[in-house]
Amino acid sequence: MKERLNLDERLAAAAMNGMTTAVWAEVQPDKVAIYDPDGRTRTFGELNANANRIVRLLRQNGLQAGDAVALVCSNRAEFVEVVAATLRAGFRITPVNWHLTADEVAYIVNDCEAKAVFCEARIATCGPAVAQCPNVVVKLAIGGEIPGFLPYDEALAPLDGADIDDAVLGNAMMYTSGTTGRPKGVYRAQPVVALQALYSMRGYDHETSVQLCAGPAYHAAPLAFDVRAAMGAGCPLVFIDKWDSELVLKTIAERKVTHLHLVPIMFQRLLALPQEVKDRYDVSSVQYIVHGAAPCPPEVKLAMIEWFGPVLSEYYAGSEGGAGFTISSEEWLKKPGSVGKRPALLGSKILDEQGEECPTGVPGTIYHQLPPGGGFTYYKDEAKTQANRVGDYFTMGDVGYFDEDGYLFLTGRNAETIISGGVNIYPQEIDNELIKHDAVADSSTVGVPHDEWGEQVKAVILLKPGYQPSEELSQEILAFARANLPAFKVPRSIDFVTDLPRSEAGKIQRNKVRAPYWEGRKRQI
Structure with a gap:
């Protein structure tokens, strides 16, 4: 027990300067830390040593605490090594979605002001992207060659893998998914411990x-x-x-x-x-x-x-963070559909379009209280930062309501809200019902143009294997919806598709589902 307490104390102290991995490397150096998809492994000792080598390499090339590092890499050991290095050297890391185009990758690398980039050779966009980034001073290629890049393994091999003795906790700046306009960096002045x-x-x-x-x-x-x-x-x-x-x-x-x-x-x-x-x-x-x-x-x-x-x-x-909603399975079974109870530490409230708090059970925009010190800003975009604030609260654009016990239920996003005849309709509520039908694998309900009502509810449905689109099945699903939803929420029509667009986080990109229906027309919201 005493040894366990001592280990916990050492880990807690190491978390303050990004050296947690170094503690584990000392405790269990030969234990496998990472199993790669191709069968390669890294022990905790190897992982920690490479993290130290990366710090020394970047420092040799002039990087200092506070400088930015971009990482364009798939799920493999080197990804973790770079993260571990930035955590202990005070660098600010931005992992980049490697499915993006070269121009999109270049935008993020430039916008985050990266001075070093680590790119995986198999990602074809890396070379062309970094060629558009004049402020990058260190370029390393992981798992192969990229013209103009240093080979990762060869560059690290001659460097000392011993723990650095001046560790400084690093930071991270993630980028929003950019469903409207360019993605924005979510910047925090202070690293999160x-x-x-x-x-x-x-x-x-x-x-x-x-x-x-x-x-x-x-x-x-x-x-x-x-x-x-x-x-x-x-x-x-x-x-x-x-x-x-x-x-x-x-x-x-x-x-x-x-x-x-x-x-x-x-x-x-x-x-x-x-x-x-x-x-x-x-x-x-x-x-x-x-x-x-x-x-x-x-x-x-x-x-x-x-x-x-x-x-x-x-x-x-x-x-951007949030107020800290969580819910266990046991609690969820008592409140199916909820994402958790109103947190005790930081506040959360539901506001209507006039900025007034919504009554219990009435959906509105969800606002989360910022932590002391202000929390985050959108990097180099003060206008966007202020646009999502009401006092010391911010919103991510989500819509939901609290029930009588203070449990939060999500109903959609502001940008997804269907306004039909002046009535707000939240598509997630409809999808949650449609997916219960035996034939429905997934659903994305959207608002489509309607001359009289402004918008009309349409369900865009992906069927399970074994089911074929037909008018008969469409009417069956609509009848199912009528039996389980208020009349004004029932889709007026159904389109069947073979795929639904998703973000890298797995969210259906409802804006992309909706877009074809609005080509040539302006959506009035």
Whole structure:
């Protein structure tokens, strides 16, 4: 017990200057820290040594605490090494979505003012993107060659891997998904210190826990709940390169995965597997599935709880942060559809279009209280920063309501609200019902032009395998909707599609679903 207390104290102190990984490297140097998709591994000792080498390399090239580093890399060990390095050297890291175009990558690298970039060779956009970034002074290529870049392994090999003795806690600046206009950096003047106590609260044990990262590590949620959690808790991190439902189950069974972060579309794809495939894999090792990023239809979440047990923990937040809504499986079963109770520490309120607080049960824009000191700003965009503020509260554009017990229910986003005949209709509520129909794999309800009402409700539906689009099925789904929704929320029509556009976080991009219906017309909202 005394040794455990001593370790906890050392970890808590190390979290203050970004050296948590160094503590784990001392405690368990030969334990595997990362399992890569291609079978490669990194021990905690190797991970920590490379983090120190990266710091020395960047310092040799003139980088100082506060300078920015961009990382364009898939799920692999080098991603974690760069994160570990920036955490201990005071650098500000921006992981970049490597699915973006070269121009989009270049915009983020330039906008975040990166002086160093780490790029994976297999990502074809990296070379052309960085060629547009004149302020980058250090360029490293991971896993292959990129003309004009230093090879990662060769550049690090001659450098000292011993712990640096002047660690400074680093920062991160994530970029919003940019559904309207260019993405913006979410900037915090002060780095966020990871609370070590959270890991024990989530059931981590460095001797037995195994973390799975099945989503893109460059996204805020997998970075926090998978990568940073494994680094802080001292447990192995198993990377999957690309979503494969059966591979996820196989990995859980073979690696005895205990912790993982998923999003609702991943739930749906796992649930859609044939029963004989699901029965093939033992998932009893799973102790904690954290999920968020997109609203989860209650029917889907209930099916996951029935399969995995009451191990799901939901959060509601964004890149900007949030008031800290969370809800356990047990609590959710009493309040199906909720994302948690009003937090005690930071306030949260629902405001109408006039800025007045909405009564219980009435949807409005959700506002979260900023922490002391102001929280965040959108990097180099004061106008956008102020546009989402009301006093010391900010909004991410989400719409929802509190029930009589103070539990929050999400109904959509302001930009997604359908206004038909002057009445606000929240599409997520409709989707949550439509997905209960046996034929519906997923749904994205949108508002389409209507000469009299302004907008009319249309459901754009993805069918489950084995079902074919037909007028008969359309009428059956509409009848199902009429039996479960108020008349004004029932879709007036249905379109069937073979795919629905999604962000890297798994959210349906409702604006892209809606756009074709509004071509040549101006949406009045």
